[in-house]
Every structure is written in C-alpha cells, then in structure tokens.
Amino acid sequence: MGEFDLIARYFTRPARRAVLGVGDDCALWQPQTGMQLAISSDMLVEGRHFLSTVSPQRLGHKALAVNLSDLAASGAKPLAFTLSLALPRIDEAWLKGFSEGMLALADLHQCELIGGDTTQGPLTIGITVFGEVPPGDALLRNAAQAGDDIYISGSVGDARLALEVFRGNLSVSAADFESARQRMEQPEPRVALGMSLRGIANACIDVSDGLAGDLGHILKASQVGAVLTTDWIQDSAAISAALQALPFARRLDMALAGGDDYELLFTAPPDQADAVQEAANDCDVSITCIGRITSGSGLQVLDAHGVPMSRRFASFDHFS
C-alpha cells in the first residue's frame, strides 16, 4: 500500500459541506456570508503529547479533540479540518483504528475532513481546524473585566493523575486509573458550552497547559489580576472521585498545574451567573466558580482558610 492508497482508504470520504474535499491540490470551501472564520493548528508528537501505549482509536480522537477544544474556547462552531500525518511505517490496523477514532469525533461535531498530507517520519499529527462565529461574538483572552467570576467546566487534574500513574509516581485503584486514563486519552472538547457562552462570558481559554498558567494568559491579555480560591479542590464537581482519593496538596498540584484537561476556563460578570448556569445545564456540563477577576495584576491563590499562599503553580512549557 502506497501513500495515495492509504489516503483513499482511510481518510477520504464524500464531501458534504465542502465544495471540494480530499484529493486535489487544495480543498475548496464556501464560507457562510458574514460569518468569521476561527482557525487553529496543533501538532502532537509521540512521547510529548501522547504515550506509545495509547490505542490508535483514542489517539485519533484526542488529536482532533485538542483542536476542537480551541474552537470551543473561541465560541466557534466547528466546520472542517485538515490532517497532516507523519508515520514511521504503514500499519493498516493502526490506521484503521486511528481514522475511526478521529472520524467518529468529527462526525459527532459535524466537522469535515477536507484535506491534508501523509508522509514517512517520526509519528507526528498536525491538525488545522476551522470554525465559524458571528463577527464580534468570539470569546477572547483579552476581555476579562475586574469583578468577573472565574469558572471552570467539568473537572481538572485527571489527565495529570493518569500520567503520574504511568510514570510510576503514584498508585491508585484500577477503577480510578481507568477513569483518569480515559480523561487523558479521550478528552471531550466543550464545543457546545463554548458556543452557548457567546454573549454571556467575557474571556475564555481552554486548559491545556495547566489551570493556573492558562488563567495567567487571560490575566496578561486582559491586564487584570485574579484571586483563585481552593475550597472547590476540597469538594466540588471540578474534582473527580479519582482525585478525591489523594492528599489535598497533591490534588492542588494536579488541579492547578496538571495540564491536558481541555476544559473551558472563562470569566463572566456576577449578574450573568444565572445565564452561565443555564448554558452549562443546557450543555449537560458541570461548572464551578473558582475565583474572581480583580483590578490588580497577577494571580493570588487562597488556601482553604482564605489565606494567600506563597507557592507558585508552573505552566506546562514544551521546551522545559
């Protein structure tokens, strides 16, 4: 099997909304009049973004999920994506699993594979995703306002918990490991929530490098500060049962500096609290209020007694 057969067999489907899909020099797309395009690219490298132990189905899912998560953070509706794939060799069982996992998630979000590239090389997955959003409605990092409540969707820290078990730094029950591993390997992008927060939330980002670090991006872009509470790490929907079993200090680390969560971290004025909750209910996603934006600068983290903590929470850096 050669490059062109591979593309035809695993990555070519009839064009749906695309004017022209996989198979020519370019794909063609007719944008809906007046809408803005939201565009994001992410590259996943073996050993850095995923472990060699991940199943191809889950890897296909995750590679697209982390890109859809960027659209979600902008409040954009997914439209289409391109896939560039470097593979050490042609392994049909792997390709079948990978494409099935990816295309199942694509179908769920009606996001069409319209093109890409396949080559030999160290396993690397590059995806560029396109979405649409009405002009002025995109959720940006620079729009947080002093007084805004800070929310996190779903739960955080589980992917890091699974990673630490893989690394042999931690031991948890088989059931807890399985649920944490599922969160690490098959994150669910919060696409519906992102779209529902248009006009309600001010700033938004998806948590990929760690909650505290990603909140830092909002603070810097919006030129504001924040006070983050930690009582929710004691007991809330944002902390899974698997994480609850760990000592508080460890939980704190994983929740605030774990990374790979792909939850939405967003801010909204207090008078939008009911609208925020309603949007979350409509999308069947839990949300937890975890702090407040201030007019100062920098991030202050309070301990369970409301006392500022002196320690800092590192953000994930791909080069450190």
Added chain:
Amino acid sequence: MGEFDLIARYFTRPARRAVLGVGDDCALWQPQTGMQLAISSDMLVEGRHFLSTVSPQRLGHKALAVNLSDLAASGAKPLAFTLSLALPRIDEAWLKGFSEGMLALADLHQCELIGGDTTQGPLTIGITVFGEVPPGDALLRNAAQAGDDIYISGSVGDARLALEVFRGNLSVSAADFESARQRMEQPEPRVALGMSLRGIANACIDVSDGLAGDLGHILKASQVGAVLTTDWIQDSAAISAALQALPFARRLDMALAGGDDYELLFTAPPDQADAVQEAANDCDVSITCIGRITSGSGLQVLDAHGVPMSRRFASFDHFS
C-alpha cells in the same frame, strides 16, 4: 527562552488583514463575501523533504513555498497561513534564519502568518495555507479535455539533479550544482501564473512527486489519456543549462520523474494557446508545450523520433 517567548519573538507580527492573529486560542478571519476558500496542508520532515545541510533561511522559504505552490495549482490568491513547528531544541540563530526566510516569502505574496503551534520533537514543519478564488474559477485536476495541449511552467529536473549530487551519484560543475541546489532549496511558487490561468487552463496540478506521476493524477481524475513528447527535453526553456550537460537518458529521468519541482503542469484547449502564452509573459515565467491530452487512457511517452517508449516513470511515494 520558553515556548511563548519563542512565538512572540520570531513568529508574531501585528495582524494586517486578520481580525485576530497569533496569540489566542484561534485566529479570526473575515472572508471576502462570495469568494471561496482554497485550503491546503503540507508537512515537511527532516531527511525526507529536506536535508540537514539546508540553511534555515532557505528551509523557511521552502516550507511555505511548497504550500503556496498548492494554492497556485488551484489558481487561488494567497491570504494567510498557520505554522506548526516541532524543534529538537531552541536554537535562536536557526529560528531567526528560518522565520526570516519564511516571512520574506510570505510578505512577497501578502500571505499573513495568523497562528500555529510550537513544540519539542524531531524537526517537523506543518503548514496550512488559505487562499481565495471566485466560485467556479478554481483550477482542478479533473477538468482536462481530450485535445488539450499539456504545458509545464519554468524548468523541471533541477531539484533532482542537486539531490543526486548530494547523494554522490553524480558530479557536475560548481556553478551548475549551485543553480540546481538553489532550485531544490528555494523553489518559487508560481502563484501569479496560477491566478492568470483562471478561465484559460482546464486542469492544473503542481509538480511535486515527478512530472509523469503528477500528470497521471490529472489523467485519472479527468478520465483521459495523454501523449507526452520528449523532444523538449533535448532543448527547451524547460531544461536548465545544468541539466543540458547530462546524457539524454539521465535528463529524461530527472525531468519526468525527478520531483520537488513546484512548477505548474496544466492543460488548455489549442484555441487558448495565445492566451496561455500571454498569461505566461505577463508573469515572466516560461512555459513549454510538452504533449496532448487524448480520449484514451494512460500515459504514452514518445521518444525523440516520435516512437512510443516502453519504459515507465515512477512517481515519488513517501512510503516506498
């Protein structure tokens, strides 16, 4: 220097046409009403698409050039691109050269860098490029008609000549090597020609895997055959001085199965011959008529005496 400083220093410039450029979860772009988007992704891997001896400036140029060449083949006007970059380490001199080479070509074509991703990993460059084309005007592979003349822009075989010298399979004069190496490392995408051929050419493709193989894609998609002449390989603008110095049989191989040429291979009805020539003149690019589309199937290559040759010309396959 960390990931975010690196992006800020080398890959962030003020947004021009973009509503929002590098730095948020997504870039935002307002498409021009009524225009179609042309979208293409290419991934370049060290050792497969480029040699470790290439200068970072030329590599930056080439990585974007091969993507712009896909827009050219569709007749699309470049608008913007995203860059995903896996780097073994942060090497500031390399990053400076790479970004300068890439952004100089981007400026030449007014193609704006609007986003991307940077991570650690084996040197891999992923680019997705966006262009625009009026509905119905895109040049496609499936539109060749029996009776069409077949043209190639510029010259072919030079990149392969340089590669064979690098591999130690061939020895040429220093001047010939330098010019061939320039063609291999700094291809010029035929963007203006592609746009000028709208409404004139029928089918079009860019030559990346070898002229004969890429012509095969047009034949298959258009369900037609072709007769390719070879007298032009004897003496024409399509064969550089460097290639002229080689024996004919070797030249034939490099011209028809060399790859990495990034020239436009297109078909047009004979009554458009003057319009084709005028478009080429306007763009200051030579074109050479190299054969004709037939109502049959498959590709017949004629020798210098007009006699069909029995040998076949392989297309480049990244997995063989």
